[in-house]
Amino acid sequence: GVMLLASKSLTRFVNNHPTVVVLCLSFLLMIGLSLIAEGFGFHIPKGYLYAAIGFSILIELFNQIARRNFLKSQSNRPMRERTAEAIQRLMGGKRQSQNEDEPAGDVLPAGETFAEEERHMITGVLTLASRTLRSVMTPRTEISWVDCEKSPAEIRSQLLDTPHSLFPICRHSLDDVIGVVRAKDLLVALENGENIVAFAEKTPPIVVPETMDVINLLAVLRKAKGRLVVVSNEFGVIQGLVTPLDVLEAIAGEFPDEDETPDVIADGESWIAKGGTDLHLLQQILDVNTLVSTDDDFASLAGLLLSKSGQMPVAGEVIEMASLRFEILDLSEYRIERVRITRLKSENDWEQEQ
Template identity: 35%
Template sequence: MPDPSSSLAPFPWLDVAVIIGLVCLNGVFAMSELAIVSSRKARLKALAAGGRKGAQSALLLSAEPGRFLSTVQIGITLVGIVAGAYSGASLGRPVGDRLLMLGVPPAWAHEAGFILVIALTTYASLIIGELVPKQFALRAPEGIACVVAGPMKMLARATAPLVWLLDRSSALIFHLLGMRRESENHVTAEELHLIVAEAQSAGVIDESERAMISSVMRLADRPVRGLMTPRTDVDWLDVDADEEEIRARLVETPHTRLPVAEGSVDAIVGVVQARDLVGVLLDRKPVVLRQLMRPAPIIPDRMDAMDALAVLQGAAVPMALVHDEYGHFEGMVTPADLLAAIAGEFASDAEAGTDPPAVEREDGSWLLSGSLSADGMADRLGIRLPFERDYETTAGFALAQLRHLPETGESFQYGSWKFEIVDMDGRKIDKLLAQCTTDRVEEPDEA
């Protein structure tokens, strides 16, 4: 009896190779699409400046996403159609003949062979033609974009009429929907904070660097009112002080510059530098403060820190007097205040015998100074404060929650933290105790 397998034609392995090639080509298109779309423009510009071949072409493609996506879609669609049709036509019957040999009924064998070929081709297209190439693109988008940009530009030129038609058609759909194709999304400050936090979690930067970067990013949003030395803490000289008083003040103060006022700190008329005073005293000349003092700029208390920095850079002395909208003196700001807002307080700047602004206790609670910045308090406790707020310090935060001048022992709840007023300095909140009341901190609604 003759062997039925002897009548079978050889299996078309060349057709299999062609189909695999088409699937791989589909993968190239998918990888190119995701690589160029997800590439960072700043990184591509740096590669282009360094002479990397293909980087400039990748930048041009990413600048026109509509045309580029149309080009890629043409390639993916054509390859998908050809791969599906070719696989079914070339492999359906040979696979059906072999299923017939395995005992599949003749009425079903060829249909089953066709379905099996299409299913395997689709599976290979999903894995080899989509998922794996896209994962490669996500691992190194800029490098892959530089490699594929040249071929993609040539394909765009070869299919220019069809690309134009698809691009215009998609633009028409967006117009009918009343939408713009160009993305209006920009990186927000919160996203930058998240990126920095992610870099710290990944070990790219350490915690101190993360805190400093976050402080720099917040600096432009902070008014000088939250950075200044308040008027109650300002060391100053009376313009009519005698030499003995001036000597005593120079010995007491740690500052290199002192405001000069007429009888009261509310009437500051200028700023004198300690080195100028020391020079006059060493030369045994009479000390006339009106001759030694220099003018200091006056800035509003709502001016942001970056604008205040520009004022300080152009001032005769790097010290600015902060006034409120009614013209009342509120405090003064110096470059040291701006540096402390970025890097934190320096121990040498703290007065002898004073406690640090925040101390974590053994039970996980925090003893906080009322003068600690609200942002500093939020960073330590891991809580989120409203972006729009009328206070800059922890004491101001407590007053905003209580809505009255508190007494020692009063407390309030904010999220999962209980805050207790533990010390009052007259009418000023001096110390607060923050205790977490749950294991998981839940942020309050900012609205």
Template identity: 35%
Template sequence: CNQLARRNRAKGTHALGRRQRTAQAVLRLLRAERAGKPGQQVDDMAALVDGAGDEPAFAPEESSMIERVLSVGAHDVRSIMVPRGDMTWLDVADTPEVVVRKFATGHSRLPLCAGDPANVLGVLHFKDVLPLLQNPGPIDLVELAREPRYVMETMPVLKVLDELRASRDHMLIVVDEHGVCEGLVTPMDVLTAVAGDLPEHLEDNAESLRLSDGSWLLDGRLAVDEAARLLEAPALADDYPDATLAGCLLRAGGRIPETGEAISWRDWRFEVTRRDGLRIDQVRASLVLDAVQQ
């Protein structure tokens, strides 16, 4: 019995030591990633987490969490951001009724744009707008907007965490090298990356299905150049600057279409088959008859 007790205590001490070594290795990697230095300990940490044939020091869910934390360090903000075409945003010309409807989608803060989501002027909080919504008349949204905080689309996710801590709005506007908005990121997006599966790139994550009549069911998040490739219509990728099919359809239609409504774009008819709030979730793309006969 004494030998068994000593053996169990030794196993517990060994497992605890491996947990401590893994935690220290993770912290070293995170510090290296924040400093812009490539991490060299990933394989070693994977071996520590797996146990290398020993009795596991981590429960399966703990191992999965550690692996996701490590994988986050290898990605930039584009892998977790809400792309521009999927953003819910306010326009400087929106009426109070439209403002209320957009905030009713479940957001407490929204980017304020000047006619186009590529041009973000600021961030509006619902609590700042609410008192004025109770009075009749127009609202000066620009005056109420807070200064946005911008990050480059190539910024590593771990550095984005520091920026989010420094942001009073808990929202970062992701821009390209020209200062054009490509999307936004919030603490919830980072949490999803760590607590769940890290989203793949849009074109890998979005679904597409060819139907028997020749039409296509396409995810609104599908990259527009990928949609153009599937439809064998390369000109579609040149019309609008948006990254997603949904964003381009919003421009082509000039407004948010209802479910069942169709938008004509070049030689194609795009019927909205499903919406998620204000976001175009799925469309059915059909080549119009006149174009087929030509």
């Protein structure tokens, strides 16, 4: 009668805790072997069995507590984030090296579903929701803007010397933005002798706070119809600007302009990276996952090194973290310009070389 009454509860418990089944089968096997041994005349002290059973129950108790805490912490995380991590784990296997006698081409190794570029793009899409505007925007120091107080000849020369197609029109300072105009339209307005301020006021800037996430920014970019979006902080100071190309680069990698160089350049067994390199991009290039954390308030390589150092580093200073070595190459006033990145050799690497 007790067994009949408890059967439903026991069945539910076993279904929710499959590891208990293995534990019970182990106990049955242990007791069965003990009975068989005694049947052949070999006596096994019961203290050995009880000690093994008690220790196993204690370990299973800890296992159930750890599993419960893990499920509790997972339930507090968004489903989108958990799904993205699961897909990234499925794609995260190292590509198997091809044999020398295998033909080169786009043939993937056995068991490899995605090529390297495809994995980078899918990872960029999955992590887009967790990225901040600071990680995708063009920073303030790299913005090309037009001062409406300059002469028409100076403005025309600036437009012709810069490959950008959109320019913020400002008065004396970047923080005083009047409007955002296309370079070709502004050149036509200059030829017609129009007032630059009046012309720029026809297309006022679209300003968003730096706390906005990239997913919500997509709706703003659609309404902007190809124009750039200005990013401002809580004090009204311009921090940067974002274009649809910046969001595309966050997914597919860099598309440098004519006057730009790639943020990361391979140099033998090391890499030369700019201080403003996005950490998500750097992780993909270096094939690591220890540089970006959701709790950090920085988005660039320079911010990571400053946070790690705790002070402004000097040229030649070396900072090591995880399996990487960062050497400061160039500084410009209070900004890190270039950094050499080298992988630290593990014991297995030294043994292979020897």
